[in-house]
Amino acid sequence: MTEKWWKNAVIYQIYPKSFADSNQDGIGDLEGIIEKLPYLKKLGVDALWISPVYLSPQVDNGYDITDYRKIDPIFGDNETMYRLIAKAHSVGIKIIMDFVANHTSDQALWFKESRKSKENFFSDFYIWKDALPDGSAPNNWGSNFGGSAWTWDDMRQQYYLHYYAKEQPDLNWENPRVRQYIYDMMRFWKAKGVDGWRMDVITSISKDLDFPNNPQSYSTSNQQNGPRMHEFIHEMHKEVLAPFGMMSVGESPASTSKDAPLLVDPQREELDMIFTFEHMHVDRKKNDINGRWALQKMDLVELKRILSNWQVDLEGKGWNALYFENHDRARVISRFGNDTNYRYSCATAFATILHGMKGTPFIYQGEEIGMTNPKFELSDYVDIELKGNYEEVVKKNKTLSEEEFLKAVHKVSRDNARTPMQWSSGPHAGFSTVKPWFKVNPNYKKINVETDLSSNQSIFNYYQKLIQLRHNEQLLLDGNYTLLLEKDPNLFLYKRESQQSAWYVLANLSDTPQEMPEIIQKEKAESQFVIKNNPNRTNLKDALAPYEAFIVSI
Numbered sequence: 001m002t003e004k005w006w007k008n009a010v011i012y013q014i015y016p017k018s019f020a021d022s023n024q025d026g027i028g029d030l031e032g033i034i035e036k037l038p039y040l041k042k043l044g045v046d047a048l049w050i051s052p053v054y055l056s057p058q059v060d061n062g063y064d065i066t067d068y069r070k071i072d073p074i075f076g077d078n079e080t081m082y083r084l085i086a087k088a089h090s091v092g093i094k095i096i097m098d099f100v101a102n103h104t105s106d107q108a109l110w111f112k113e114s115r116k117s118k119e120n121f122f123s124d125f126y127i128w129k130d131a132l133p134d135g136s137a138p139n140n141w142g143s144n145f146g147g148s149a150w151t152w153d154d155m156r157q158q159y160y161l162h163y164y165a166k167e168q169p170d171l172n173w174e175n176p177r178v179r180q181y182i183y184d185m186m187r188f189w190k191a192k193g194v195d196g197w198r199m200d201v202i203t204s205i206s207k208d209l210d211f212p213n214n215p216q217s218y219s220t221s222n223q224q225n226g227p228r229m230h231e232f233i234h235e236m237h238k239e240v241l242a243p244f245g246m247m248s249v250g251e252s253p254a255s256t257s258k259d260a261p262l263l264v265d266p267q268r269e270e271l272d273m274i275f276t277f278e279h280m281h282v283d284r285k286k287n288d289i290n291g292r293w294a295l296q297k298m299d300l301v302e303l304k305r306i307l308s309n310w311q312v313d314l315e316g317k318g319w320n321a322l323y324f325e326n327h328d329r330a331r332v333i334s335r336f337g338n339d340t341n342y343r344y345s346c347a348t349a350f351a352t353i354l355h356g357m358k359g360t361p362f363i364y365q366g367e368e369i370g371m372t373n374p375k376f377e378l379s380d381y382v383d384i385e386l387k388g389n390y391e392e393v394v395k396k397n398k399t400l401s402e403e404e405f406l407k408a409v410h411k412v413s414r415d416n417a418r419t420p421m422q423w424s425s426g427p428h429a430g431f432s433t434v435k436p437w438f439k440v441n442p443n444y445k446k447i448n449v450e451t452d453l454s455s456n457q458s459i460f461n462y463y464q465k466l467i468q469l470r471h472n473e474q475l476l477l478d479g480n481y482t483l484l485l486e487k488d489p490n491l492f493l494y495k496r497e498s499q500q501s502a503w504y505v506l507a508n509l510s511d512t513p514q515e516m517p518e519i520i521q522k523e524k525a526e527s528q529f530v531i532k533n534n535p536n537r538t539n540l541k542d543a544l545a546p547y548e549a550f551i552v553s554i
Contacts, residue, residue: 006196006247006272006360007319008477009046010467011096013364015327016053016075017061018420021432028420028431030076030084037091039449043368043460044467047094049198049249051327053081057107059167060384061327061418063200064105068185085193094195096247101182102204103168110181111169115155125178126169127161127207128153139211142218146388149220163204163223165384173205173232186240196247202271203252203263205232224254230262233270242269249273249321249360257306257313264318273321273360279306280329283336283411290399293389293408298336300489300509308483308494311358315481320359324350325367330416334373338511338547343370343447344457345547348533349507351459352549353492355466356505358481365421368463369452373416374441378406382438383415422448465531469551473530475501490514491544503530507549514544520552528553 020032030053040048052062055070062072071081085095104111113122129138129150137150137159143166150159151166161170171178186197206226214221233250241248252263252274263270282302288294310320324332333339337346347370355361378390386409394405410416415438422444423430429444441447452460470476479496490510496503504523508514520540527540532550540552 003245004272005094006047008470009094009360010044010355010470011047011049011360011362012040012043012045013049013051013326013362015051015365015418017051017437018418018431019365020421020423021434021436024433025074026432026434026436027074029074030071030080034080034084034087037087037093040093041091042464043363044464044471045093045363047096047195047247048088049096049362050098052098052100052200057105057167059105059165063100064103064107064165064168065100066105066107067109068099068182069188082192089193094247095193096196096198096249097189097194098198098200099186100200101171101173102201103162103164103170106167106169115153118156118158121177124172124175127172128156128158129161129211130158140213140217141211141222142214142220143388144220144223145385146218146392148218161207163201163220165388170207171205173207173228174209179232179235183236183239186236186246187244190240190244190246194246197241197249199248199250199271201253202233202250203229203254203274205229224252225259230268230270233263234268237269237271241271247272249275251275253277257309260310260314261317264314266318273319275321275323275326276306276310279303279310280324282306289397290393290408291389292412293393293400293405295408295411300492301487303336304483304486304492307357308481308486311481311483315358320357321362322354322357322359323362323364324354325364325417326362327364327417328414329364330412330414331371331373332367333370334416335411337509339370339372342511342547343372344459345533345545345549346370347459348462349509349547349549351463351466352505352531352533352551353507353509355470356476356494356496356503356551358476358479358496361466361470363463364417366417368460369422369447369449370459371419371422371447372441372443373410374419374439374443375410376415376439378402378409380439381409381413381415383413383418386413386415424448424450462531462533469531474498475503479503484519485517488517491517493517493519502554503551504554505551506544508544508547511546513546516541516544523552523554 017028019028020036021028022031053075054065055067055072056062071078110122110125114126137148141149143149162168203224206229248271250271283298285294285296332350333346393400419441420431420436425445429440452458475498479498482495484493493506530551530553534548
């Protein structure tokens with residue numbers, strides 16, 4: 001196994017709370033993941049990225065951590081986690097843990113101690129500031145969940161900083177002890193067999209210590225790429241990632257393809273990959289006061305431009321992490337595509353485009369069977385981000401009506417990805433025998449693993465084939481990338497080529513038939529289809545059906 005095993009790997013993300021409930025309490029757990037290892041092995045994935053399972057009050061579904069070394073009882077215990085790591089390894093699957101280095105829970109021992117005084121061991125583990133003379137917050141920075149990023153603490157008589165919920169105080173990375181505590185935690189899990197890390201908002205760990213006001217009050221424009229970010233990440237690489245050969249993928253909301261090499265160029269010794277947010281904003285109105293809830297039609301030309309920039313700008317300077325879905329993103333076919341009339345074609349078309357690119361593809365649980373966004377009532381949703389933004393946008397600022405907000409929620413809310421995994425058409429979709437912690441998507445009787453596996457049009461089987469290609473085809477690993485038809489508003493076409501071979505990857509990402517591009521029609525009849533989502537496709541001449549996709553070797 002090469003040191004860079006992740007380069008021809010496919011990684012599967014599990015959101016444990018919603019994956020599989022083994023003890024029938026309505027909450028997914030580690031034992032549930034162990035039980036589903038044969039399913040994941042059958043799919044062919046190489047590693048599991050597991051969203052946080054540490055001790056947590058679950059204010060932000062585990063991204064508010066009380067103790068980094070302890071498994072939360074709702075998921076099992078440490079012994080179960082160690083067993084999961086060992087069992088996964090025994091079937092050739094690696095484990096990537098999710099860790100949150102920017103903030104902890106306000107229930108963490110460090111924060112409880114930090115609040116007590118300005119002169120104890122933990123007092124500067126967090127970012128504390130005095131009130132302004134009029135008693136107000138130190139500046140106008142905003143929280144991602146709505147309102148101010150500062151909360152007053154009566155005990156310490158100061159404000160503390162939190163980029164997320166008030167129950168998620170930000171750690172002070174300027175304090176070397178904080179950094180060493182984090183690295184120690186990483187070493188602890190390495191000793192238990194963990195293979196790598198997905199790092200939550202890692203580009204937020206360094207703060208601008210001048211604390212200047214943002215141009216717009218309660219905005220979050222200050223929160224990325226602080227002055228010492230690269231220094232801190234390089235130190236982590238030197239202390240933990242390099243010595244133990246641990247793979248790293250960082251969440252980097254503000255990165256563009258131009259500055260990404262500063263984080264992922266191997267020469268700089270920081271991270272192996274980062275998740276960009278850029279391509280996930282192509283259905284968002286720019287600079288709108290309502291932020292992520294201000295939507296427009298997905299702009300395919302823009303999507304192609306962004307994804308292609310990342311392919312080209314990282315060439316020889318770093319490695320891409322490829323995704324459309326995760327625990328913070330809605331179901332791609334509901335958001336960018338058509339999840340009703342063309343669900344199979346649409347799911348496989350987006351998969352074809354993503355998996356044909358250079359980089360490591362990430363699959364989010366349920367993506368491999370074409371799960372869709374539910375269309376719940378507002379009262380059914382549970383996400384703290386959604387609730388905070390509802391208060392801010394609908395109730396307080398009145399910049400969106402409740403109806404407009406709900407329409408946006410149906411498209412982009414994080415909760416769209418968090419409904420329980422649909423295993424079967426049985427009660428609660430086979431996720432649990434009791435009522436789950438969050439509503440199951442009502443379409444589970446039609447869309448579930450059992451039904452998909454026995455279908456002539458199995459999305460799972462298509463993903464299986466894409467994963468096999470990733471393992472077997474050198475071209476996917478190191479072939480060049482060239483975008484074609486860049487201004488076409490319906491077709492996504494690119495070429496991958498090496499000295500030995502060349503492939504065209506093509507998808508019609510629209511609801512209407514499209515002419516076969518001339519560049520494809522000119523190809524010789526003996527061109528071979530590598531994979532196709534339309535079984536009736538036998539030539540390179542006929543028009544493309546809605547959401548038809550294929551890879552052809554020329």
